[in-house]
Amino acid sequence: MQKLLFGGSARILTTNIMLLLLNICSGVTIQDALKKNSIEVTEEHLQQLRYDPKSVWGYIKIHIEQGPVLEWVGFPLGVVKGIAGQTILKVTMRGSQGHAGTVPMSMSHDPMAAAAEAIILLESLSKHPQDFLSFDGECKSYSLESLSTYSFVPLVRYRLGQVQVTFTVDLRAIDDMGREAVVCELSIRLYQICDRRSVSCPIDRKHDANAVICDSELTSKLKSAAYLGLKRMTGSVQDEVPVLMSGAGHDAMALSHLTKVGMLFVRCRGGIRHFPEEHVLDDDVWAFGLAILAFIETQL
Numbered sequence: 001m002q003k004l005l006f007g008g009s010a011r012i013l014t015t016n017i018m019l020l021l022l023n024i025c026s027g028v029t030i031q032d033a034l035k036k037n038s039i040e041v042t043e044e045h046l047q048q049l050r051y052d053p054k055s056v057w058g059y060i061k062i063h064i065e066q067g068p069v070l071e072w073v074g075f076p077l078g079v080v081k082g083i084a085g086q087t088i089l090k091v092t093m094r095g096s097q098g099h100a101g102t103v104p105m106s107m108s109h110d111p112m113a114a115a116a117e118a119i120i121l122l123e124s125l126s127k128h129p130q131d132f133l134s135f136d137g138e139c140k141s142y143s144l145e146s147l148s149t150y151s152f153v154p155l156v157r158y159r160l161g162q163v164q165v166t167f168t169v170d171l172r173a174i175d176d177m178g179r180e181a182v183v184c185e186l187s188i189r190l191y192q193i194c195d196r197r198s199v200s201c202p203i204d205r206k207h208d209a210n211a212v213i214c215d216s217e218l219t220s221k222l223k224s225a226a227y228l229g230l231k232r233m234t235g236s237v238q239d240e241v242p243v244l245m246s247g248a249g250h251d252a253m254a255l256s257h258l259t260k261v262g263m264l265f266v267r268c269r270g271g272i273r274h275f276p277e278e279h280v281l282d283d284d285v286w287a288f289g290l291a292i293l294a295f296i297e298t299q300l
Contacts, residue, residue, distance in 0.1 A: 005059040005259070007251055051258060058218055059255040061263040062292065064280055066248050068271030076284040077226045077291060078242040079219055080263035083253055084172040085179050085211035091118070091190060093165045095199040114197045115165040118190055122169060125186065174211050174245045212253045218262030219243070222295060226264065229291030233283075264291065 028036075061080075070078045095109035124131070169186070173179040187203055194201035226241045244265070252261040266288045269279040 005056060005255070007059065007061045007063075007255070053258055056259040058215065059252060059259050059261045060218070060222070060292075060295070061250055061252040061261065062288070063250065063263065063265060064273065064278070065244075065265040065268040066246075066271070066273040067268065069244055070242065070265060070267040071269060071271065073242055075239060075242050076267045076281070076287045077230065078244050078265040078267075079223045079226060080214055080246050080265055081219060081243050082174045082211055082213040083246045083248075083250055083263075084174050085176050086207065086209045086249065087171045087179055087183055087205065088207040089169040089171070089183070089186075090204040090206050091115075091167055091169060092202050092204075093118070093194060093199050094201075095163045095197075109163075109198045111163060111165040111199045114193055114199050114201070115167060117193050117197075119167070121189055121193070122186070125182070125189075129182070168206070172247050174213070176210050179211075209249065209253070212256045212261065214252075214262050215260035218260055221298060222262050222264050222291075225295035225298065226287075226291040228294040229289075230287055232290050232294070233287050264288070 065078065070076065093111035093114045095111040095114070171179055171182055171186075173182065183205075190201055190203065223241045223243065227237055230237045230241075246263065246265070250263065252263055255261050266280055267284050269281070270277070272278050
């Protein structure tokens with residue numbers, strides 16, 4: 001008999017896990033820490049715990065949206081079409097020191113000014129990709145539609161004496177080819193900025209994760225189930241259940257290597273997540289439950 005796996009948000013951190021994390025930070029191996037806390041884990045035991053892919057029918061992830069889209073459209077539930085892939089770049093802009101007042105501005109090698117221009121470029125590129133992306137050379141094999149959603153998070157560190165500015169860029173897109181196009185075009189333009197300002201600009205690629213597209217069958221069934229759940233709750237539903245992308249990563253990305261995955265989001269007030277202000281309405285949680293119940297009923 002095949003299993004249907006469910007996953008959801010959790011905030012429970014047990015004492016054993018806390019001790020495990022403390023031990024790891026002090027140089028103790030994971031295996032030693034597990035044994036010390038009476039958690040016997042061997043390779044043989046782990047192999048026994050593995051799911052046989054044939055025994056799993058699918059995986060459903062239940063989660064708060066972690067964004068403001070559902071609140072903005074005024075709908076309590078949304079179905080996820082896919083989880084964004086991610087590339088993290090570390091950009092280091094290095095210049096040279098000069099005495100104030102004696103070095104002409106035309107001869108300045110200021111990495112902070114270059115970084116400021118780069119951040120404005122990132123903002124403009126994220127809002128209006130069609131105005132920046134080229135369609136020749138290495139960056140021609142994608143469509144602008146694939147770049148409809150991605151974000152960046154600049155973290156600037158400026159240290160006096162080092163004449164250096166370091167920041168990270170977090171690029172996310174549901175289409176991996178589109179994400180590669182952004183990385184390509186962005187790198188070219190960052191190098192152009194640094195060349196014009198006479199500063200160096202090494203770009204290190206620190207992380208890559210491919211996007212995961214949710215199973216179309218599960219997505220369709222979850223959308224129907226969300227509609228039925230809301231109809232049971234309110235008596236009528238005027239609008240169509242939204243389908244949106246998850247910009248945040250989820251364990252469904254790992255489970256996608258085992259089985260087909262689907263996700264259902266519940267509205268998040270203000271899009272605030274991982275803070276004390278995080279909040280969902282009781283009625284939205286109730287609608288969530290009715291949707292999952294409707295989904296399970298359709299599979300029986």
